[in-house]
């Protein structure tokens with residue numbers, strides 16, 4: 001059975017909160033906030049699938065709250081439905097212009113609220129699925145370059161802010177053109193899938209992130225991992241690929257598929273940009289290739 005959606009009801013009127021909870025609690029997990037401030041505290045700790053939002057509330061009203069929600073990358077994708085006693089068209093169009101998905105007027109019919117909430121949750125489910133598909137590489141089924149770029153940008157900003165360490169790896173299969181030429185493009189695809197899955201299997205920490213960077217290149221983002229730890233992890237990845245023992249009889253450095261890895265680490269928030277971190281890892285990768293392949297070079 002699929003898990004219940006989390007719906008946050010934000011309304012200063014206790015009776016409205018109670019009625020909405022009763023209306024929705026059979027189908028969804030319902031959370032109640034009695035003010036916009038309480039809602040903001042809630043969304044910091046819980047990932048909601050939908051917010052039902054009153055407009056007229058003391059201190060911060062519903063319009064002000066939706067602006068804050070849409071400004072924050074963490075909350076901007078949560079669909080909002082206004083539920084308000086304001087029946088003016090101007091309020092409804094303002095609510096929709098500010099990013100709400102729907103506008104329900106009070107007094108409301110419980111069955112209409114239920115259907116409109118269900119509709120928005122279905123749209124969100126489909127959007128989440130599309131977002132996920134757009135982030136996964138079709139061949140290897142691991143995150144793609146787009147997902148990597150987003151994640152690196154986020155982790156780089158986090159490290160810069162907190163002064164924490166961040167390591168990046170760039171990996172490339174050795175003599176892969178020769179592999180394709182020898183065994184065919186289809187076998188090349190199978191090889192890429194096996195390598196990708198073996199790299200992924202080495203990621204034991206939730207924060208480790210592996211992606212297909214493009215072609216026969218892969219990348220890893222390792223938050224809070226020092227240079228020494230990143231080198232050790234890179235060697236673990238290299239050894240995992242060696243152990244796959246995929247025959248490569250035309251390779252010039254081994255009898256089987258191997259990878260070369262470049263490592264770069266940002267310590268004390270010193271790197272100028274996330275791109276410079278990738279460039280340093282790329283330099284390490286280049287040197288690993290030059291030095292004979294099937295090795296790790298840190299920059």
Ligand SMILES: Nc1nc2c(ncn2[C@@H]2O[C@H](COP(=O)(O)OP(=O)(O)OP(=O)(O)O)[C@@H](O)[C@H]2O)c(=O)[nH]1
Nearest residue numbers: 172173174175176177178180185186188189215216
């Ligand atoms: N089968 C297959 N091959 C790919 C894919 N993407 C890139 N390639 C191939 O990967 C090969 C990469 O070759 P090069 O960049 O010359 O490098 P290399 O042969 O691995 O040599 P070194 O990196 O110097 O060890 C090219 O022949 C690409 O066609 C893919 O999705 N599937």
